[in-house]
Amino acid sequence: MEVESSELDRLLRAVAEGDRVAFAALYRAAAPKLFALVLRICRDRALAERVLQDVFVAIWREAEDYDPAEGRAAIWLAVLARRRAMEAVGDRKTPRPPPATPGAAGEGVDMQVLEEGNGDFMTLIDCLGRLEKRTREMLLLAYYGGWSRAELSAHFNSAEATVRTALRRGLAALRRCLDESRG
Amino acid sequence: MAESGEERDLIAAERALGLAAHTGESGAEAAARERWERRFAALAEALAPVAPPKGLFAAIASRIDAEDARAALARAERRARRWRGVSVVTGALAAGLGLFIAHDGLQEPAPERYVAIVYADADPSEHGMIVEFDAVTGVATVIPLLAAAPEGRDFEMWHLPVGAERPRSIGLLPETPHLRRELTAGPGDVFAISLEQAGGSPSGQPTMALYHGRAAAASE
Numbered sequence: 496m497e498v499e500s501s502e503l504d505r506l507l508r509a510v511a512e513g514d515r516v517a518f519a520a521l522y523r524a525a526a527p528k529l530f531a532l533v534l535r536i537c538r539d540r541a542l543a544e545r546v547l548q549d550v551f552v553a554i555w556r557e558a559e560d561y562d563p564a565e566g567r568a569a570i571w572l573a574v575l576a577r578r579r580a581m582e583a584v585g586d587r588k589t590p591r592p593p594p595a596t597p598g599a600a601g602e603g604v605d606m607q608v609l610e611e612g613n614g615d616f617m618t619l620i621d622c623l624g625r626l627e628k629r630t631r632e633m634l635l636l637a638y639y640g641g642w643s644r645a646e647l648s649a650h651f652n653s654a655e656a657t658v659r660t661a662l663r664r665g666l667a668a669l670r671r672c673l674d675e676s677r678g
Numbered sequence: 679m680a681e682s683g684e685e686r687d688l689i690a691a692e693r694a695l696g697l698a699a700h701t702g703e704s705g706a707e708a709a710a711r712e713r714w715e716r717r718f719a720a721l722a723e724a725l726a727p728v729a730p731p732k733g734l735f736a737a738i739a740s741r742i743d744a745e746d747a748r749a750a751l752a753r754a755e756r757r758a759r760r761w762r763g764v765s766v767v768t769g770a771l772a773a774g775l776g777l778f779i780a781h782d783g784l785q786e787p788a789p790e791r792y793v794a795i796v797y798a799d800a801d802p803s804e805h806g807m808i809v810e811f812d813a814v815t816g817v818a819t820v821i822p823l824l825a826a827a828p829e830g831r832d833f834e835m836w837h838l839p840v841g842a843e844r845p846r847s848i849g850l851l852p853e854t855p856h857l858r859r860e861l862t863a864g865p866g867d868v869f870a871i872s873l874e875q876a877g878g879s880p881s882g883q884p885t886m887a888l889y890h891g892r893a894a895a896a897s898e
């Protein structure tokens with residue numbers, strides 16, 4: 496994964512120079528994971544495909560804004576993709592289809608990453624692991640699926656205010672844990 | 679009610695997740711949200727990949743091509759305005775500028791772009807058109823600099839690649855700058871404009887060629 500990450504970094508820097516070959520290689524390397532994320536948030540394949548197109552056009556245009564000091568290329572790409580997906584969902588005139596009922600917590604997760612994971616990923620997983628299970632699930636559904644408080648409230652059969660408080664507490668605990676781990 | 683630093687940061691985390699809207703946030707609030715976005719983004723790497731449909735990359739590539747082409751056209755239009763300004767200066771100076779471009783091209787090892795400035799044979803201060811060819815994108819830009827042809831006549835453009843015996847028509851002179859994908863130019867190619875009957879040369883060869891220019895490598 497370290498090797499793969501630094502390869503993504505190299506490709507993204509080449510894309511910033513206008514290298515079309517690197518852009519194609521970056522697409523092959525990064526598109527499947529970004530598509531998985533975009534698809535979960537959009538909950539609509541046709542919309543997700545349009546968003547993924549927008550994401551890569553934006554990568555081509557904005558690659559020069561990538562600053563390695565702010566994190567690995569994989570992080571920059573995921574931030575850009577999730578943001579575009581959330582915007583596309585927000586711009587929709589009709590509401591998204593309801594989220595699929597989540598299966599096991601690890602559903603759709605690439606376990607290999609757990610073994611080869613980068614430091615920032617392992618820290619985050621460790622800190623999430625210390626949260627109460629329900630709170631952790633809420634946060635993961637919010638991140639991976641773009642679930643709103645109302646959707647979480649319906650799913651967990653809790654008042655929206657209760658969900659709001661649980662999330663706020665969870666985020667506070669996560670913040671403390673991440674700050675401590677950063678040392 | 680004043681918010682504590684921690685509370686502001688937790689609101690930033692909620693915004694990063696999309697649980698709260700981030701319209702109207704301050705610069706500092708946006709920076710805090712972006713920090714959370716990067717923190718959470720590590721999760722995205724854990725997702726099992728899903729192959730995007732075949733053909734999606736081709737769609738992306740063609741959108742990028744179209745954008746590049748639009749950018750090239752905007753550049754060409756800016757340059758056309760500049761050259762229109764140049765065409766009112768003396769013939770000697772205008773010719774000098776033409777030489778400058780050719781000379782500049784020889785100095786700079788940048789053979790990706792070729793420019794031909796097509797002048798009136800009778801008056802080198804009068805520009806007929808500029809043809810730019812970008813070897814990287816394979817797109818040629820034709821920038822017309824002539825007023826409309828006389829009533830009942832048309833201006834027609836010609837291309838004589840190095841080594842070719844006869845010029846080939848590349849169409850009637852357009853009214854505005856436009857992009858050509860099938861036109862490939864190299865150094866030394868000659869471009870020309872002829873005055874023809876309406877609709878273009880009946881013989882397939884120029885009837886009365888009035889403007890000529892040679893392509894040279896251009897830096898920029």
